[in-house]
């Protein structure tokens with residue numbers, strides 16, 4: 786029986802072997818890997834599909850900041866064991882992962898991947914236009930999705946790993962504005 790479940794620490798080696806088969810050893814040289822090295826997936830956002838005890842599919846999401854002003858998740862890698870492709874597991878993992886991300890309060894997701902595969906989930910290159918990756922990237926494959934409308938509006942600058950503090954403009958609280966107005970009057 787197939788089960789879609791949270792990845793556990795014990796799944797790590799099986800997931801790595803599946804990723805090696807799906808992407809080859811050159812996967813470690815990808816620009817996206819610079820955003821994952823030394824980090825763990827975003828809390829509660831790494832999933833596997835198991836058939837009996839065997840891991841046959843994986844998806845992971847990672848915390849990011851963009852230009853110091855926006856937070857997002859990085860989706861990937863996503864891989865399904867060759868014998869089990871075109872059975873819908875890739876799509877199920879993407880949709881389930883995006884739902885879980887939204888439930889955990891995440892507002893946007895970016896990735897580098899095959900646009901023809903990811904457009905059906907709503908990803909597009911438009912929202913990443915102002916972003917820079919820490920290495921070479923094919924812009925046609927650099928895609929984003931807003932889980933909350935407008936979450937990536939104005940998102941620009943370098944994409945960095947981790948949950949770096951996001952700078953927000955300091956605005957005075959409404960009661961302070963009112964007090965200042967009364968003092969000035």
Ligand SMILES: CC(C)(COP(=O)(O)OP(=O)(O)OC[C@H]1O[C@@H](n2cnc3c(N)ncnc32)[C@H](O)[C@@H]1OP(=O)(O)O)[C@@H](O)C(=O)NCCC(=O)NCCS
Pocket residue numbers: 807808863864865866869870871872873874875876877897898899901902
């Ligand atoms: C991409 C991948 C995860 C899809 O998993 P899956 O379980 O086969 O996906 P689904 O069953 O949900 O969807 C299959 C459909 O997606 C299509 N598809 C698969 N890979 C695609 C790609 N790279 N680009 C465009 N379409 C793709 C299939 O042709 C199939 O189309 P159909 O439904 O019209 O027959 C899987 O093929 C895989 O692991 N590939 C190698 C690793 C990889 O490239 N991962 C990331 C993609 S950037």
